[in-house]
Structures are given as structure tokens and as C-alpha cells.
Amino acid sequence: MQGPRDWLKKAGHAARWIAPVFFFCIALWGLHRSLREYSYADIAAAFGALTLPRLALSVAITACGYLVLAGYDILAFRYIGRRLRLRDFGLTSFMANALGNSAGNVLVTGAAVRYWIYTSLGVSAAEITKVVIFCSVGFWLGFLLLASLVFLAAPISLPVRLGLPMATTAPLGVALLVLLGTYLALVARKRPLKLRQWAIALPSPTLTLGQLAVAWLDLSLMAAALYVLFPEGIEPSFGRFMCVFLVALVLSTLSQVPGGLGVFETVVLLLSPNDARAPTLAALVAFRGLYFILPLLIATASLGLWHIRARLRTAALVPDMTAAAVFLCGVVLLASGVLPAAAGRLAWLHKFLTLPVIEISHFAGSVIGTALLFLAPALRRRINAAYLVTLALLALGIVASLTKGWDYEEVMVLGSTLILLLPLRRHFYRQGSLLAERFTARWTAAVIVVFTGCAALGFFAFSHPEYADASWWSFSLAAEASRALRATVAAATLGMVLGAVKLLRPARPVLRLPTSSDFERARRIIESSGCTYPNLAYRGDKALLFSEAGHAMLMYGHMGRSWIVMGDPVGPEDEVHELLRGFRAECDRFDGWIVVFEARAERLPWYEEVGLGFTKIGEEARVDLASFDLQRPELAGLRQKHAKLLAHACRFEILQADAVPQVLGELERVSDAWLSRKRTHEKNFSTASFDEAYLARFPIAIVRRNAEIIAFANLWQSSGKEELSVDLMRHLPQAPNGTMDFLFTELLLWGRQAGYRWFNFGMAPLSGLDARKDAPLWHRLGTLVYRHGEHFYNFRGLRAYKEKFRPVWTPLYLASPGGAALPAILLDVTALIAGGYAAIVSKRAASA
Numbered sequence: 001m002q003g004p005r006d007w008l009k010k011a012g013h014a015a016r017w018i019a020p021v022f023f024f025c026i027a028l029w030g031l032h033r034s035l036r037e038y039s040y041a042d043i044a045a046a047f048g049a050l051t052l053p054r055l056a057l058s059v060a061i062t063a064c065g066y067l068v069l070a071g072y073d074i075l076a077f078r079y080i081g082r083r084l085r086l087r088d089f090g091l092t093s094f095m096a097n098a099l100g101n102s103a104g105n106v107l108v109t110g111a112a113v114r115y116w117i118y119t120s121l122g123v124s125a126a127e128i129t130k131v132v133i134f135c136s137v138g139f140w141l142g143f144l145l146l147a148s149l150v151f152l153a154a155p156i157s158l159p160v161r162l163g164l165p166m167a168t169t170a171p172l173g174v175a176l177l178v179l180l181g182t183y184l185a186l187v188a189r190k191r192p193l194k195l196r197q198w199a200i201a202l203p204s205p206t207l208t209l210g211q212l213a214v215a216w217l218d219l220s221l222m223a224a225a226l227y228v229l230f231p232e233g234i235e236p237s238f239g240r241f242m243c244v245f246l247v248a249l250v251l252s253t254l255s256q257v258p259g260g261l262g263v264f265e266t267v268v269l270l271l272s273p274n275d276a277r278a279p280t281l282a283a284l285v286a287f288r289g290l291y292f293i294l295p296l297l298i299a300t301a302s303l304g305l306w307h308i309r310a311r312l313r314t315a316a317l318v319p320d321m322t323a324a325a326v327f328l329c330g331v332v333l334l335a336s337g338v339l340p341a342a343a344g345r346l347a348w349l350h351k352f353l354t355l356p357v358i359e360i361s362h363f364a365g366s367v368i369g370t371a372l373l374f375l376a377p378a379l380r381r382r383i384n385a386a387y388l389v390t391l392a393l394l395a396l397g398i399v400a401s402l403t404k405g406w407d408y409e410e411v412m413v414l415g416s417t418l419i420l421l422l423p424l425r426r427h428f429y430r431q432g433s434l435l436a437e438r439f440t441a442r443w444t445a446a447v448i449v450v451f452t453g454c455a456a457l458g459f460f461a462f463s464h465p466e467y468a469d470a471s472w473w474s475f476s477l478a479a480e481a482s483r484a485l486r487a488t489v490a491a492a493t494l495g496m497v498l499g500a501v502k503l504l505r506p507a508r509p510v511l512r513l514p515t516s517s518d519f520e521r522a523r524r525i526i527e528s529s530g531c532t533y534p535n536l537a538y539r540g541d542k543a544l545l546f547s548e549a550g551h552a553m554l555m556y557g558h559m560g561r562s563w564i565v566m567g568d569p570v571g572p573e574d575e576v577h578e579l580l581r582g583f584r585a586e587c588d589r590f591d592g593w594i595v596v597f598e599a600r601a602e603r604l605p606w607y608e609e610v611g612l613g614f615t616k617i618g619e620e621a622r623v624d625l626a627s628f629d630l631q632r633p634e635l636a637g638l639r640q641k642h643a644k645l646l647a648h649a650c651r652f653e654i655l656q657a658d659a660v661p662q663v664l665g666e667l668e669r670v671s672d673a674w675l676s677r678k679r680t681h682e683k684n685f686s687t688a689s690f691d692e693a694y695l696a697r698f699p700i701a702i703v704r705r706n707a708e709i710i711a712f713a714n715l716w717q718s719s720g721k722e723e724l725s726v727d728l729m730r731h732l733p734q735a736p737n738g739t740m741d742f743l744f745t746e747l748l749l750w751g752r753q754a755g756y757r758w759f760n761f762g763m764a765p766l767s768g769l770d771a772r773k774d775a776p777l778w779h780r781l782g783t784l785v786y787r788h789g790e791h792f793y794n795f796r797g798l799r800a801y802k803e804k805f806r807p808v809w810t811p812l813y814l815a816s817p818g819g820a821a822l823p824a825i826l827l828d829v830t831a832l833i834a835g836g837y838a839a840i841v842s843k844r845a846a847s848a
């Protein structure tokens with residue numbers, strides 16, 4: 001039964017696409033009210049009146065604006081104390097803003113672009129988070145400064161129908177100025193901003209002034225790129241225009257509609273004079289193309305060129321950029337399908353093509369546009385079939401655009417996207433069903449916005465009385481309204497069918513636990529491994545995924561959005577690469593995060609290939625058995641405890657697996673007593689719990705006092721005697737002090753005599769993190785928990801216990817998407833091990 005939290009989670013997920021659609025529909029209603037006195041011909045005439053010099057000037061200003069954007073990143077890197085080449089800043093800021101402006105919120109998509117490029121240049125995830133926040137804060141500081149001055153110096157009246165509590169923008173200007181002044185006063189104090197237990201280091205006054213200057217230029221140039229597109233005689237004063245522009249910008253951002261599409265235009269029109277709305281809309285459409293769409297296409301082309309020349313590791317950016325470009329192609333085809341053909345082109349085309357060819361091409365263009373919208377998410381997940389189908393549809397779309405109305409403008413957009421996709425073939429390698437791909441809330445909202453907008457555009461274009469009697473089945477060269485109606489219905493029908501198929505698929509992944517045949521397949525792989533941790537597969541609480549050839553495997557579990565792999569995959573490297581790609585595709589199907597827990601340093605390139613970053617989570621203790629000798633001076637403490645336990649009539653013994661069933665009852669008694677004394681519960685995933693079938697698979701190391709078993713540990717042995725380790729270890733509360741030291745000492749001596757190379761004590765969580773002030777935020781937080789988190793886990797005690805055996809410490813990592821998702825991922829991993837989110841704090845974790 002679902003609780004309130006589940007319902008709230010579903011409501012929040014629904015709101016992510018309902019809110020943008022709602023605001024877009026409001027914007028369409030506003031556009032309809034603003035343009036009801038105009039026809040499509042009026043708008044087309046106004047658009048045709050745009051002169052080439054004004055368009056060229058707007059392009060030049062746009063180029064300057066995108067150059068200025070690099071200033072945000074340059075200042076941000078001074079803030080975190082890092083330096084990069086100027087061209088790296090320019091490439092990153094351009095791509096982040098080109099994709100962010102067109103696809104949605106720059107803080108989200110821009111953060112992803114910055115993450116992929118900057119991590120390839122050696123910048124940590126924590127530092128990138130600071131850069132993203134710094135850039136976003138800088139933009140809004142500039143907005144506060146510019147808007148407060150403009151709203152006060154050139155206030156405009158706000159429409160009563162907006163229902164705002166103020167008649168003009170002047171009061172809003174005062175409020176923004178006070179807010180900005182408060183922030184600048186905090187910066188001038190030159191002290192960290194304290195929020196409860198957190199201390200946030202604010203930028204220096206010099207950097208803050210730099211933020212204000214860059215944002216001022218950014219917003220001014222963006223506004224100027226639109227302002228120069230207004231024809232002479234109807235352009236407003238620049239002060240009034242800036243006021244309208246800033247109001248429209250903030251409302252379109254808050255609406256969460258991708259790129260503010262429709263919302264920005266509606267606000268500008270509502271605040272413009274009635275007699276200037278046709279040229280105003282023409283200027284807005286041209287601005288949308290020059291400032292948003294053109295940079296996106298250039299960014300995609302730049303990505304291809306940079307990647308081909310291998311100047312930067314930009315492979316992780318390919319899916320986002322190509323998906324956005326293909327989605328744009330779909331929008332272009334759908335919008336073209338509901339608009340009249342350019343004057344004179346149909347008549348000229350009809351000299352060479354028959355009417356049925358034109359009709360079929362028009363119909364096909366809209367169907368192809370719809371398919372491209374649905375293929376874009378699959379491209380983002382690198383699906384091989386999506387890449388091939390997209391190439392075919394783009395080629396067919398080019399043909400359809402030419403044969404339905406000689407629309408060479410569309411051909412330029414589709415053709416450039418096709419050319420850019422051709423050299424990127426190797427980036428789309430995942431096998432998967434196109435219809436099974438997850439359609440996220442953001443893409444759902446975008447598709448609904450596109451269909452709604454195109455339908456409204458078609459209604460506006462053919463709302464003139466001469467089209468009132470247009471018939472669905474009217475076929476003639478002049479029956480453009482009928483063609484648009486047929487294309488719209490076909491596109492909407494295909495969209496609903498594809499959407500229904502996606503909605504009817506299973507929404508949540510089901511963890512398939514291993515069967516006996518899976519265990520048999522795993523056994524052959526585990527027995528050939530030089531590591532011991534793969535034995536956790538026998539625990540049976542993790543799903544097992546095998547490579548196609550069956551020589552490699554990984555084990556994983558689900559928690560929240562995280563798909564968590566326990567340890568590195570095992571098997572031949574070529575099959576491991578195949579395995580990880582397949583696992584990544586499966587995660588993407590359900591919008592999950594791929595996470596590898598306790599990844600070894602030498603395996604990190606595997607995860608880099610599938611787009612993961614790395615976070616150090618602790619250190620693994622391994623004892624070199626060849627050099628382990630109780631007579632060494634530094635092992636005097638162990639030598640004394642060993643002698644003491646021998647004097648207490650304790651003896652060490654190893655029971656082979658076939659002898660374990662006879663003592664399981666005694667072992668369970670020891671385990672129950674240990675759990676009761678520790679007041680804890682069994683853990684999952686990365687550690688074993690007491691399970692008779694699991695323990696019966698392994699030899700058991702035991703300590704007896706007289707005839708009674710007082711301590712035990714199951715024994716893991718690797719192939720080639722490379723490594724020896726233990727998993728489940730328990731002792732009676734009344735056992736002599738030092739019993740576990742005695743058990744481990746005997747095990748190490750036995751392993752050395754048997755010819756094993758290493759004894760693995762496992763991980764000490766949060767050990768070895770960098771505690772310096774300039775260390776990444778995660779390292780400083782982890783060190784704080786390591787030092788002061790004894791109430792929840794014996795972090796320091798566990799490290800100190802293992803240190804007694806003088807091990808070699810090697811780092812272990814968490815491979816994950818990182819960035820802003822890292823806190824949620826760490827919570828998911830902790831919950832999976834603990835047995836649930838509530839179990840994290842409900843019981844104290846056990847220590848060795």
C-alpha cells in the first residue's frame with residue numbers, strides 16, 4: 001500500500017511536466033489575445049520586412065554576447081583557485097549556454113556540460129559544483145542590478161489582468177535593489193556566511209564586482225540582439241524596452257518551459273503597443289532563431305569537430321547535443337507542416353511534381369517530425385538503433401521538405417544535422433528497444449509543448465475566413481489548410497500511439513535474484529578470479545549480470561534511482577567493457593544512475609568510458625603475507641595477545657566446507673549472541689548476514705576454547721592463491737579479550753604457510769580523505785564524519801584495528817554520475833547496505 005510519501009513523490013514527478021505545459025498553454029492564450037487582430041499574412045509580411053543589415057547586426061551582437069559568457073567561468077575558476085586555458089573556458093561556456101538556452105534551465109543542462117568537459121581536464125566534481133553555483137549566482141546578481149536600476153529609472157505600467165499587487169515596476173525595482181544591497185553587504189564583511197552548521201565562503205568584493213560586470217554585459221547584449229531587430233519607427237525607447245525584456249526574461253525562466261518558448265514572447269507582446277505587435281512578433285521569432293537555435297547548431301558542429309580532432313574528451317557531450325539537434329529538426333518539420341508554403345513555390349514545384357507526390361510528401365514530413373521527437377531521448381541514451389533510424393529519417397525528411405514545397409531552409413537544418421551525425425557513429429553503441437526507452441518528465445513536457453504550439457500555429461495561420469470551409473478531404477494545390485489539418489492529425493495520432501506504448505511498459509525495474517543455474521555460471525567466473533570479493537554473489541541478495549560470452553559478470557542492487565554494482569566487474573577486460581555498456585543501457589531505460597561501489601583505482605578507466613566520475617570513499621587494507629612475521633617489533637602487541645589466548649586454552653582450526661553443516665547450530669548461537677550484544681541488525685549488499693546455505697559454501701575458521709566454539713569467520717580464497725579474506729565474523733560476548741586478534745593472526749600465519757600472497761581486511765570507510773582547507777568539499781565532509789561520527793559507525797576504530805596488522809592501504813572509489821546527484825547516491829548506497837533508509841539511523845552499525 002502506498003503511503004503519503006509515495007503520493008507526494010508521484011505528484012512532484014507529475015508537476016515537473018504539468019507545470020511547463022500549463023504555463024505554455026497560458027502563454028498561447030496570451031498570444032491569441034494579443035494577435036487576434038492580425039492574420040498570418042500580416043506576420044509573414046512583418047517578418048519579410050526584416051532587413052539584412054539588422055539581421056547581421058543581431059548576429060554580431062549575439063556572437064559578442066556568447067564571448068562574454070566565458071567571463072562567468074573565468075571568474076568562477078579564480079574563486080576556486082584553479083587555472084585553465086582561455087579556450088577551454090570559451091568552449092565550455094559556449095556549449096553550456098547554447099544547449100541550456102535551447103533545452104531548458106542553464107543551471108541544469110549547463111551544469112552537465114561543465115561537468116563532462118571540466119572533469120576531462122582534471123577538475124573534481126565538488127569544484128565543478130562550486131563553478132556552476134558561482135555562474136548561476138553571478139547571472140542573478142547582474143539581473144538584480146540591471147533590473148533594479150531599469151525598473152526605477154524607466155518604470156512601465158503592468159497589465160491589470162496579470163493580477164500583480166503593483167501597478168508599475170518601480171516597487172519591484174526597490175525590492176530588488178534592497179536584495180542586492182543585502183548581498184553586497186555580506187560580501188563586504190569578508191567573512192563566510194554561516195547557515196546553522198554550514199559556513200559558505202562568499203566571493204571576494206573584487207570577484208563580486210566582476211560577476212556584476214559580466215552579467216551586466218551578458219544581459220545588455222542579449223537585449224540588444226533583440227532590440228536591433230525592431231524596424232525603424234516602431235522601436236520603443238531602450239529604457240522601456242529593457243524593462244519589458246527583463247520582466248519577460250524572469251517570467252519565462254520561472255515558467256520552466258524549455259527555453260521559455262512562448263512565455264517570453266507572450267510577455268513582450270502583452271507589454272507592447274497594440275499597433276506594433278506584428279513587427280514585434282517578427283522580431284521575436286528572428287531573435288529566437290539567431291540567439292537560441294543558431295548557437296545550438298554551431299555548438300553541435302563544434303562538438304563534432306573538436307571530438308574528431310581529439311582536442312578534448314567530449315564524448316559524454318555527444319548524446320545531449322545530438323538529441324537537442326534532432327529534437328529541433330522534429331520541431332522544424334512539424335511547424336512547417338502546419339504553415340502555408342512560401343509564395344510561388346508550390347506553383348513552381350507543381351511544374352515538375354504531380355499533386356499526389358506533394359500531398360504525400362507534406363503528410364510524410366509531419367510524421368517524420370513526430371518520430372524525431374521520440375527518437376531524441378533514445379539518442380541521448382546512445383541507442384544504436386535510434387542512431388540508424390534517425391539518419392534514415394533525416395534523409396527522408398530532406399527529400400520530403402524539397403518535394404512538399406521546395407523548403408530549402410528546412411533542408412539546411414536537417415542536412416547540417418545529418419552531416420554532423422555521420423562521424424559520431426561509434427558513440428551510439430548500446431543495444432536496446434526504442435519503444436522501451438524511458439520518456440522522462442522533461443521530454444514529456446517538451447513534446448506536449450511542441451504539439452500544442454504547432455496546433456495553435458496552424459489554427460492561427462488558417463483562421464482567415466477564406467479557410468473556414470476547408471474540407472478534410474480537399475485535394476488541390478490551393479488546399480493548404482486541408483493538408484495542414486491532415487498532417488496535424490497524423491502527427492498527433494502517431495504521438496499518442498508512441499506515448500501510449502511507452503506508458504504501458506513496466507515503470508519500475510524488478511530485481512531478478514539469481515537462480516541455481518546463475519550461481520553455477522558465477523562459480524566458474526569467481527573461481528578464476530584473483531580477488532575474493534566476487535564471493536558475495538553467493539549471498540543471493542544481488543542480481544547477477546553476465547556478458548554474452550559468459551566469462552564476465554557483475555552483481556548489483558537497486559535503491560532509489562541508483563543501480564549499485566558491488567565491486568568491479570569480474571572477467572576478461574573486453575567482455576567487461578561490453579558488460580558495462582549493457583548495464584548502462586539497462587539503467588538508462590529506467591532513468592537510473594549507474595554506481596560502482598568499492599571500485600579499484602586500476603579499474604577507473606572502465607567507468608570513465610561510460611561517463612562516470614570518481615569519488616574516494618575509503619581505503620582497503622591488505623597484508624603482504626610473505627612479510628608477516630609475529631617476531632617483528634611493530635607486531636609485539638599481536639604477539640602478546642596471541643600468547644595470552646594460547647594460555648587460555650584457545651586453539652585455531654579451519655573446517656572445510658563439507659564439515660560446516662555439522663557445526664551450523666553452534667555458529668548460529670555465536671552469531672545471535674553477538675547481534676544481541678551489539679544491539680544491531682544484519683547488514684546487506686556489501687557484507688554477509690548469517691545464512692546457512694551461504695556459509696556452507698566456504699571453509700570456516702573457528703576459535704575453540706576447550707571444546708566450545710567462541711568465534712568464527714567464513715573464509716574466501718581466490719584463484720592462484722592471490723588473495724585470502726573473510727566475510728562474516730562473529731564471537732561470543734564472553735570470549736576472552738583479543739579473541740578476534742587471535743583468529744586473524746592465526747589466519748595470516750596459515751595463509752602465509754599455504755602460499756597465499758595477500759590477506760584482505762576489507763575497506764575502512766572514509767579513511768584517507770584529504771582534510772586540507774582547499775580539498776574537495778566531499779573530502780572535508782567525509783573527514784568531519786570520520787572524526788566525529790562515532791555515534792553512527794566506528795570509523796576511526798575500524799581503521800585503527802586493521803592498522804595493527806601493518807597492512808598496505810590502497811584507495812577505493814565510488815564511480816557514479818557525481819555532481820549534484822552525489823549526496824542522493826551516497827544516501828542510496830548507505831540505505832542499500834543498511835537495509836533501507838530508516839535502518840540507517842535506527843541501529844548502530846557493527847564494527848569488527
